[in-house]
Amino acid sequence: MGALPPERHTPEVGERMRKTLWSVAVVGLIAAGAAAAIANAPAAHADTVICDKYGSTTVGGRYVVMNNNWGNDAQQCINATANGFEITQINANKPTNGAPASYPAIYVGCHYTNCSPGTNLPRQISAIGSIPTSITYRYVSGATYNASFDIWMDPQPKTDGVNRTEIMIWFNRQGSIQPIGSATSTATIGGRSWQVWTGNNGGNDVVSYVAPSAIGSWSFDVLPFVNDTIARGYAQRSWYLTSLQAGFEPWIGGQGLAVTSFSTQVNTGTNSPTPGTSSPPPGGTGGCAASYRSISTWNGGYQGEVTVRNSGTANISGWNTVWTGGGTVNNLWNGRQTATSPVTVRNESYNGALAPGATTSYGFVANGTPPSAVSCTVA
Numbered sequence: 001m002g003a004l005p006p007e008r009h010t011p012e013v014g015e016r017m018r019k020t021l022w023s024v025a026v027v028g029l030i031a032a033g034a035a036a037a038i039a040n041a042p043a044a045h046a047d048t049v050i051c052d053k054y055g056s057t058t059v060g061g062r063y064v065v066m067n068n069n070w071g072n073d074a075q076q077c078i079n080a081t082a083n084g085f086e087i088t089q090i091n092a093n094k095p096t097n098g099a100p101a102s103y104p105a106i107y108v109g110c111h112y113t114n115c116s117p118g119t120n121l122p123r124q125i126s127a128i129g130s131i132p133t134s135i136t137y138r139y140v141s142g143a144t145y146n147a148s149f150d151i152w153m154d155p156q157p158k159t160d161g162v163n164r165t166e167i168m169i170w171f172n173r174q175g176s177i178q179p180i181g182s183a184t185s186t187a188t189i190g191g192r193s194w195q196v197w198t199g200n201n202g203g204n205d206v207v208s209y210v211a212p213s214a215i216g217s218w219s220f221d222v223l224p225f226v227n228d229t230i231a232r233g234y235a236q237r238s239w240y241l242t243s244l245q246a247g248f249e250p251w252i253g254g255q256g257l258a259v260t261s262f263s264t265q266v267n268t269g270t271n272s273p274t275p276g277t278s279s280p281p282p283g284g285t286g287g288c289a290a291s292y293r294s295i296s297t298w299n300g301g302y303q304g305e306v307t308v309r310n311s312g313t314a315n316i317s318g319w320n321t322v323w324t325g326g327g328t329v330n331n332l333w334n335g336r337q338t339a340t341s342p343v344t345v346r347n348e349s350y351n352g353a354l355a356p357g358a359t360t361s362y363g364f365v366a367n368g369t370p371p372s373a374v375s376c377t378v379a
Helices: 011-040 222-230
Strands: 049-050 056-059 063-066 077-080 085-089 105-111 129-131 134-139 144-152 165-176 182-189 192-199 206-209 216-221 240-252 258-264 277-279 289-298 301-311 320-325 329-331 336-340 343-345 359-367 375-378
Touching: 011 289, 049 056, 049 063, 105 258, 134 144, 134 165, 144 222, 165 336, 182 222, 206 277, 240 258, 289 375, 301 320, 329 336
Parallel strands: 165 206
Antiparallel strands: 049 077, 056 063, 063 105, 077 085, 085 258, 105 240, 134 216, 134 258, 144 165, 144 240, 182 192, 182 277, 192 206, 289 301, 301 359, 320 343, 320 375, 329 359, 336 343
8 A cells, every 4th residue: 555645624623623732731731730739739737536544646736636535445536636536435334422534635745755836834923924725615414524624733743643733724614513522612703703622532633613604615714723722722833734635534435525626825924823702601700620641760750741631611711730749840931930838830921821612721840750740720
């Protein structure tokens, strides 16, 4: 077969070909631009499912979400999101007069050696100027739980173990549950009214601020709660703030509970205490009780600690403790010795005011034998 004759095009055919080539070029440019946009777009956050009892993950580059299923053997799963978490599986059925099943939470700071990225905690309370915080909760019906914001403090800059004092801010309470201890007063903090409970769970002191009705979302400063707790004798400005945690304590059920957004910032500065206003329950009188604890003993001497508690139902402004025997006090802190026989110790200016149920303590080093009992009177 011979060679084919050259292909001939009319002007109309040439115009159609130019339009076709232009269309192909435009489509190619659009496709390339779309590919570049996809390549340069920020990566979407992939949610992380946590079912390990004490599993955790980092979110937002500066927070930790933890499952913390500490009180329940049944499996619990949470879905960690970019700004919080959701309980996706839970089989909790705990007696409401006992401890909760767990405390899944998002936090900043340190929890049992697991510190959030770049945290400035622990930090001494006296060097904190403000703690602006914002939380949004999502609640469910048919479950028994609290939605609580936890604040942990200790005399030492601890990053592990249990701290000395825990503050709990109850945003919501569902079912027949109550905080540790007993209701001792009310307080107004952050423009809201709170019922204040104080007690000890066997491992640490707990001060709980319970909202009278559910709070779904709130932006507030945490520091006034810390200062109010200090004023009640449960912490000191020389102590350290170690972590801030937002989560839930479920007793029965709780699937679907979520922290949908959380942010907090511990700002450095000078802490000028402005605690909330506090008042005891209507009526009642103040009381005083004291207990002695031996710290250490040696040949001819000892170190002891006396804890003073307001055992009444009204605020007190001062106290006196007395004990006979006990030898000679050589060194005393957080109290003033006013007599030697019997040994009498009065409050300092900063630890005399105690709300009902609140405690404070003083320590000393002495010669002789430790006291067998210490009495206390309201000053």
